[in-house]
Amino acid sequence: MTNRKExxxxxxxxxxxxxxxxxxxKPLAAFRWYFDSWFIITINLCIAGLAVASYFWASPxxxxxxxxxxxxxxxxxxxxxxxxxxxxxxxxLWFHAYAMQGDDKKYDPRxxxxxxRMFTFNSQVLDNMTWSLASGVTIWSALEALxxxxxxxxxAGTLSWGDNRAWFIAIFFLIPVxxxxxxxxxxxxxxxxxxxxxIHALHHRNINVGPWSGLSMHPFEHVIFLGSxxxxxxxxxxxxxxxxxxxxxxxxxxxxxxGFEGLVVKDExxxxxxxxxxxxxxxxxxxxYGSLEIPWDKFFGSFHDGTAAADVKIKERRKKMMxx
Ligand SMILES: [Zn+2]
Ligand SMILES: [Zn+2]
Numbered sequence: 425m426t427n428r429k430e431x432x433x434x435x436x437x438x439x440x441x442x443x444x445x446x447x448x449x450k451p452l453a454a455f456r457w458y459f460d461s462w463f464i465i466t467i468n469l470c471i472a473g474l475a476v477a478s479y480f481w482a483s484p485x486x487x488x489x490x491x492x493x494x495x496x497x498x499x500x501x502x503x504x505x506x507x508x509x510x511x512x513x514x515x516x517l518w519f520h521a522y523a524m525q526g527d528d529k530k531y532d533p534r535x536x537x538x539x540x541r542m543f544t545f546n547s548q549v550l551d552n553m554t555w556s557l558a559s560g561v562t563i564w565s566a567l568e569a570l571x572x573x574x575x576x577x578x579x580a581g582t583l584s585w586g587d588n589r590a591w592f593i594a595i596f597f598l599i600p601v602x603x604x605x606x607x608x609x610x611x612x613x614x615x616x617x618x619x620x621x622x623i624h625a626l627h628h629r630n631i632n633v634g635p636w637s638g639l640s641m642h643p644f645e646h647v648i649f650l651g652s653x654x655x656x657x658x659x660x661x662x663x664x665x666x667x668x669x670x671x672x673x674x675x676x677x678x679x680x681x682x683g684f685e686g687l688v689v690k691d692e693x694x695x696x697x698x699x700x701x702x703x704x705x706x707x708x709x710x711x712x713y714g715s716l717e718i719p720w721d722k723f724f725g726s727f728h729d730g731t732a733a734a735d736v737k738i739k740e741r742r743k744k745m746m747x748x
Contacts, residue, residue: 489576511678528688575656580657581660635678
């Protein structure tokens with residue numbers, strides 16, 4: 425071993441080389457080596473890829489969207505419907521229907537899904553799928569169509585790759601930051617007792633969540649949640665940004681509600697999914713309204729970091745809120 429005192433940080437064992445060049449051959453170890461060096465993916469990167477693919481293979485042209493017509497609107501609806509079914513559906517099958525990962529990295533020990541009269545059709549999965557597909561996908565597609573039409577008619581500015589490449593790329597990074605700001609405030613608004621009771625309670629039927637719970641909302645909540653994309657009436661963008669913006673909201677709603685911290689393959693967490701932060705919001709309600717991109721919860725005292733001390737603080741806060 426090296427003289428560790430000479431280094432601030434050094435690997436624990438001897439440095440490894442690709443098993444492909446070792447004798448006797450270790451095919452499994454070699455496969456693992458290459459798998460590890462290529463399989464570095466994140467949800468944001470996947471969604472950026474999906475947005476680009478959607479633009480080239482499953483979207484109208486800007487010229488087509490100048491006037492509303494059933495053809496291109498159906499294309500948008502069908503693509504969004506399939507996207508949500510593939511993402512939420514496969515996560516549901518993997519984690520819950522077939523329990524491929526068992527309880528590994530599962531937050532809530534209770535089984536999912538549940539049955540009960542609080543759910544539409546008395547079933548959590550059918551309830552969640554109905555609200556997500558019937559209301560969620562419809563409003564998502566309607567807002568997308570509205571922005572395409574606005575761009576085609578000059579009511580919203582358009583930005584092309586050649587206009588400003590740095591800014592074109594920066595918009596992808598700014599959308600999650602904007603989401604963090606926007607979502608925190610509409611979410612707090614939805615927790616005002618009147619709006620909670622009539623609108624947001626539908627999403628909160630899910631105390632133990634699954635991928636289909638993410639977009640399971642009241643239609644009014646879909647309108648204001650996905651209405652975030654109307655920022656592009658002010659901030660000029662390319663249709664790819666619009667696709668990314670809406671797919672980021674809808675598809676990360678599925679991934680963050682998975683109920684598991686991540687996808688484990690060969691004992692390693694390969695893909696970060698649900699956040700404990702939002703999982704706690706579904707359990708305790710009056711904490712963690714936002715996301716971690718901008719820590720609004722920390723600024724406004726509603727942050728639950730998962731520790732016992734935070735638990736006491738949040739319970740006191742709730743008592744105070746009930747008392748007033
Ligand atoms: Zn809430
Ligand atoms: Zn939620």
